Amino acid sequence: xxxxxxxxxxxxxxxxxxxxxxxxxxxxxxxxxxxxxxxxxxxxxxxxxxxxxxxxxxxxxxxxxxxxxxxxxxxxxxxxxxxxxxxxxxxxxxxxxxxxxxxxxxxxxxxxxxxxxxxxxxxxxxxxxxxxxxxxxxxxxxxxxxxxxxxxxxxxxxxxxxxxxxxxxxxxxxxxxxxxxxxxxxxxxxxxxxxxxxxxxxxxxxxxxxxxxxxxxxxxxxxxxxxxxxxxxxxxxxxxxxxxxxxxxxxxxxxxxxxxxx
Amino acid sequence: xxxxxxxxxxxxxxxxxxxxxxxxxxxxxxxxxxxxxxxxxxxxxxxxxxxxxxxxxxxxxxxxxxxxxxxxxxxxxxxxxxxxxxxxxxxxxxxxxxxxxxxxxxxxxxxxxxxxxxxxxxxxxxxxxxxxxxxxxxxxxxxxxxxxxxxxxxxxxxxxxxxxxxxxxxxxxxxxxxxxxxxxxxxxxxxxxxxxxxxxxxxxxxxxxxxxxxxxxxxx
Numbered sequence: 210x211x212x213x214x215x216x217x218x219x220x221x222x223x224x225x226x227x228x229x230x231x232x233x234x235x236x237x238x239x240x241x242x243x244x245x246x247x248x249x250x251x252x253x254x255x256x257x258x259x260x261x262x263x264x265x266x267x268x269x270x271x272x273x274x275x276x277x278x279x280x281x282x283x284x285x286x287x288x289x290x291x292x293x294x295x296x297x298x299x300x301x302x303x304x305x306x307x308x309x310x311x312x313x314x315x316x317x318x319x320x321x322x323x324x325x326x327x328x329x330x331x332x333x334x335x336x337x338x339x340x341x342x343x344x345x346x347x348x349x350x351x352x353x354x355x356x357x358x359x360x361x362x363x364x365x366x367x368x369x370x371x372x373x374x375x376x377x378x379x380x381x382x383x384x385x386x387x388x389x390x391x392x393x394x395x396x397x398x399x400x401x402x403x404x405x406x407x408x409x410x411x412x413x414x415x416x417x418x419x420x421x422x423x424x425x426x427x428x429x430x431x432x433x434x435x436x437x438x439x440x441x442x443x444x445x446x447x448x449x450x451x452x453x454x455x456x457x458x459x460x461x462x463x464x465x466x467x468x469x470x471x
Numbered sequence: 472x473x474x475x476x477x478x479x480x481x482x483x484x485x486x487x488x489x490x491x492x493x494x495x496x497x498x499x500x501x502x503x504x505x506x507x508x509x510x511x512x513x514x515x516x517x518x519x520x521x522x523x524x525x526x527x528x529x530x531x532x533x534x535x536x537x538x539x540x541x542x543x544x545x546x547x548x549x550x551x552x553x554x555x556x557x558x559x560x561x562x563x564x565x566x567x568x569x570x571x572x573x574x575x576x577x578x579x580x581x582x583x584x585x586x587x588x589x590x591x592x593x594x595x596x597x598x599x600x601x602x603x604x605x606x607x608x609x610x611x612x613x614x615x616x617x618x619x620x621x622x623x624x625x626x627x628x629x630x631x632x633x634x635x636x637x638x639x640x641x642x643x644x645x646x647x648x649x650x651x652x653x654x655x656x657x658x659x660x661x662x663x664x665x666x667x668x669x670x671x672x673x674x675x676x677x678x679x680x681x682x683x684x685x686x687x688x689x690x691x
Contacts, residue, residue: 289617290582301571308578315570327559331540331547338551339534385533 213283214243214297217268217465241266242313245287246294247274248453248463249352251345252306253294254408257451259310260466262404263317264442267296267466275360275461310401319441322401329396336386336395336402343382344409347375355416356458379413379421387425393434399441407435407449415455444468486511488553490538491518492678492688493594495587496550497538498641503554504690505673506637507561511690519599519686554634565633572629579621579628583638586614590642593649598683611646615654615661622660626667640668648680 218241242260244267246253260267272278272293279291287295288304295302296309303312314322324330354372358365386406389395395402410422410432423429440446451464488504488511490497504511516522516537523535532539536549540556547556558565567573589607596603618639622628628635643665646654655665668674676689 289620290585290614292578292581296574301574303571303574303578305578305581307581308574308576311577312570312574315573327556328545330559331545331552331556334552334555335536335548338536338549342536343534382534 210286211283213245213270213272213287213295214302216270217241217243219243219268219297241268242316243267243297244269244294244309244463245272245284245296246463247272248461249356249412249458250274250293251348251405251408251412253463254411254452255306255404256294256296256309256313257464257466258404258407258448259313259322259401260317261446261448261451261468262322262440262442263313263319264440264444264468265313265317265466266468269463269465271461271463273461275357277361310404317442319443322399322404322441324396324398324400329398329400332396333400333402336389337405339382339385340402340405340409344379344406347378348409348412350375351416351418352412356455360459360461376418376421379418383421383425383428387427390427390431394431399438403431403435404448407432407452411449411452415453415458440468442468486540486542487514488512488538488540488690489514489516490688491516492686493591493598493683494518494537495591495641495645496553497688498644498677499550499637500538500540500553500557501677501690502637502640502673503557503565505676506565506632506671507557509557509560513688513690515686515688517686519595554637558634565637567630567633569630572633575629576633576635579618579635580638582614582617583635583642586611586642590645590649593651594645594680594683597649598680608651611651611654615658619658619661622664625660625664627664632668632671636668639664640674643668644674644677648678648683 242265244253244256246256246269248271257267257269272284272295278284279288279293284295285291287302292305294306294309295304296312298316303309324333350371354367358367386395394400395406410428413421422432436449437447438449440448446468451466453463457463486509488497488500490500492498516528516539518537522528523532523537529535532548538550538553540547540553545556547553567576589604589610592601592603592607595601627633628639643655643661646652656662678688682689
């Protein structure tokens, strides 16, 4: 059995020269979080976006969903129920998007992503709930049938009926989202729900679903804004820049979150 | 469930909840209302009869999500929104202050969602004789094993009583109503935890199986 978190700076010896600065002080890389995820997995992207928004540096490695690595003994040792992604900081491990996002937020910089007004908070959570139940399953079906399935098996035949049903199923929630966006962000101020829908719509866009976004003017305008939205961490980065391309997904490449010099 | 926010200063009256006693999300909100001592005006949404899919309700909740919580002009639809809204009332917040506990709280919330449909189906089978998915009990057993292991040496799931306990109290209550208390009793950590949470005042007025059969929903 191998330790899937044994990569990046964690794989270096504690006394390795490049773990310390010129004066022997510990470098910030010793505190970098480690992420195990998959570039075509919405929940992995949510955590990456949250980290970038909060100025948290993350070293990433792939758990290959096309080979069902999330069901292997090595991954189950980290996440007994196979929930992805997994995040580690020192000896603390948390898995799943719900847990990892709030942990990153708690460690991060800048404003809180959760609205501080109770009514807006409820609105945010309602739309995250809608995203999880009405959008994410369809996005995951499209990813599986069109990208992940063929990655694991060259002879994989997409279930066209499932693909058509997923595309059709997205119409109602995307229409609702289009009607919902009346100001700069989904619930007014930038919040977790913008991160969730960024992950969904990004994956849709890389697998040829741009028309579903472009045909809805408010969704299109919001998504354009998101693509250039500067991180709230104060660092000169745009979270969306860390999102994988279709080629990245197919080549199982996942970005580290690098925030520049503090 | 997410974050810190300003406390609401409205009087603790006039909050309405529309839900169903055999609905796990409704029961979670009843537990939270009990914990935060929020008085609720209750209205039945008969999800067993499909009222959540009827035009009148869909006009309020376009995706049929429930329960529906309303206070003046403010609404919170579904458990995720309802629990966060209710948590802004009363003393303190239930989200842990420590980031590590917050992360694990939300992890266990996510796991509770994995068993939700299975647990609900067992209760509906007990109350209304409806079918249960063949793998329902296996799903619950697998996740309860992980839950029991995580409770080792702990009073509550993460640190103090938190949202995670609210989610799993609802799950445990439904298992008891469904005649599956052995699933709890056979796991010593889960049993000890359940014996603690069921002593809390918020547990006292949760729906009985008879309430579910009679479609009676009572406020805490």
